[in-house]
Amino acid sequence: MTDKKQSTELVLVENEKEISEESKEYFFQVDFLKAAMIFLVIFDHMVAWGVKSEMGVTLWERISIPVFLVLMGFNMGKSFQKKGDVSLKQLYSWSYFKSKILRYIVPFLVLYGVSTFIGLFMYGFDISAMYNGQYYPQHGIIHLFIGFLPFWGPGNWFLPVIFQSILLMPLLYKAFTKKPVLSLIMCFVVEIAMQLIVFFFIGEITSYEEGHLVTLFMTSVLFYLSGIGLGMWFSFGHNLKSKRNIFMWILFPISLAFCIAYQFFAFRIRIDGVSLLRGDYHFLIFPYSAFLVLLALKFLPQKSEGRISRVISMIGKSTYHILLIQILGYGMITAVWGTHYAIDVGFGPDKILDMIFAWLLFIPFGVLWYKIDKKKNLLKRVLYSINLFIVFVSLLFLTFWGQVFWVPIPLLIILIYAIAALLTNFIIKKPLKTNSLSLWTGFLLMTFIMMVLQMSVLQPNEAWITLIPIGIVLTLAVVGTILDYMNSK
Known part of the structure; x- marks a missing residue:
């Protein structure tokens, strides 16, 4: 009986390998988008809001995180499709968790150790000084348990979203294979529910503790579920002209109108002076970026073999490591200057050089780290x-x-x-x-x-x-x- 079971498992493993090899798809468009977005992330963390607010960033620079969220759902959908028709238990396999641990958790733990030591060194090995100077009061002790670094750097908030997505993705994918339309609708419903919970149960922030609680919600993957859900939906068919995507032609102009009103007319949805929607990334923002992803998938080549294309692909594959390395780098800058916004007044030649230096520092080191991990x-x-x-x-x-x-x-x-x-x-x-x-x-x-x-x-x-x-x-x-x-x- 045991031999028969082992033989069956061996056949299943071999079949899974064959399916993976036959259905393996490569999307240069995805690597291109990820590479472009990580440049924007580094830009975002260096340029102060006083400068960015004059540049219409909602329509071009602030799309980075929404695009990453859409691609997160798209990539995981495509990845799971390679496995064929498998059960939810098989999706939550040890091989799945092992790959995610090696891909995301191990580099995070390395960064945790390195950044903590560097932070202590920069604060004279005074842990209280590091905590109060780098972390508190914007963040509380509770955030240390969800993926925040003691030696904080910008972009750190996105790490808990990534970690939680590891637990959610198999379930979300299985739901989309059974009831795709209902699943997409529920992604929007869950996200809206999260926003309403924050509005009705917390409301106006009057203390640091309330701010910390709001941050807990805003670093939850459920808070951005509509963006991930759109990406998962596109993984089953991303033709912009297909009937299944016709709803995007309705959502896109609505989202675009909101982005324009938000950026140029300071439009905010408030009730009694309290924002109904928290953060810059939500269900009214995501369709605009999701539509741009569809355009990229349609008009950019799926495969590109040139030298520049290979560089772009490598940067695209290294975006997680680049994100981590820039968290450390901007954290060090914050420890020295009290802020990571090195560009806070205009864009003179010296500021442009600072921006180029940041790109030339963070991106190559992030790529090298990714290659080392391979x-x-x-x-x-x-x-x-x-x-x-x-x-x-x-x-x-x-x-x-x-x-x-x-x-x-x-x-x-x-x-x-x-x-x-x-x-x-x-x-x-x-x-x-x-x-x-x-x-x-x-x-x-x-x-x-x-x-x-x-x-x-x-x-x-x-x-x-x-x-x-x-x-x-x-x-x-x-x-x-x-x-x-x-x-x-």
């Missing part, structure tokens, strides 16, 4: 991750400390190391072997620790002490690399 060798993933985060935060420290024309020697050593690593991996294209990589990562880590000690513990006249352990580990790394090279001959 490596099969666990040790190499760990070593490369240590390298990535040390170099990333060091570049930001350089921008902070360089403005006062002083940079600690360990930081300069890290930057020289980063240049050498860049040449080795991407110009010469001869990455170090694992043993040598371990030695040089140890050197980099020691140098970073010495920098932390110099900045937080040692007196200025004691800075020379840091060079002793750095020199020792450097010698070991050089000798070890030579021996490793000789042994390979």
Whole structure:
């Protein structure tokens, strides 16, 4: 009986693989949209509202999160369709949760550890100062249990939405396979119900605690269910001219009219001075962005093989890691300047350069992190991750400390190391072997620790002490690399 059961399970697994391979679809349009939207997210977190309000951002820049939500539903719908007609229990399989844990939870935990340490360092290892300076009163302790980082950065609110969607998606997909029209309607109903609960049971915010409670609702995936539901609906057919999508020709002009009124005429739905709809993303906003997604799916190529297209696709696939890396980066900026809005008055040449610098910093490092996470060798993933985060935060420290024309020697050593690593991996294209990589990562880590000690513990006249352990580990790394090279001959 056991052999028969195992044989049946093996056949099911093989069939699932065959179905996946035969029905596998690639949508360049999705990667293009995700890549474009992550540029807008970084823009949004850098440009203050006083500047953005004059730029009509509701119609072009604030579409980033709605588009991501629609694509979230679209991608999961397409992914589940590859499995064929399976039960809800099979959708909630261990392989499903394992893939999501590796894709989302593990990188989050890595960021949690790294950002907390960097935050403590920047606040003099005073956890109360970090909590009060970076996190409170906008956020409360309760938010730490749903995916907020102690060393907060903009965009953090979207992480709980992603995590909760992992639990919801199989159920939502199954509902759409059984009763698609009813399921889509219920997505709107549930979201509207969430808005009404906030309005009637909380109403006007009169305390930080009430604000924290509203944030709990606004970081719930149910608060944005209509956007995800539209994406799930499109996964079963995204032809803009098909009868099943004719309702979008009705919802789109309504949503567009609301967006225009919201942006240019300060239109808000209020009752007794209290907003009926909380936040910038809701069922009156989503159809506009959803329609743009349909246009992209129709008019952009489904496949594109050029070099630029491959770069776009890689950025699109790396958007989660880019989001995480910019949370850390903007968090560090907030710790230094008290705000992450580096552009708060106009768009002069210097501000444009700041914006370009942010894109050139966050996006490549996010892509590198994504590529590191795709490596099969666990040790190499760990070593490369240590390298990535040390170099990333060091570049930001350089921008902070360089403005006062002083940079600690360990930081300069890290930057020289980063240049050498860049040449080795991407110009010469001869990455170090694992043993040598371990030695040089140890050197980099020691140098970073010495920098932390110099900045937080040692007196200025004691800075020379840091060079002793750095020199020792450097010698070991050089000798070890030579021996490793000789042994390979």
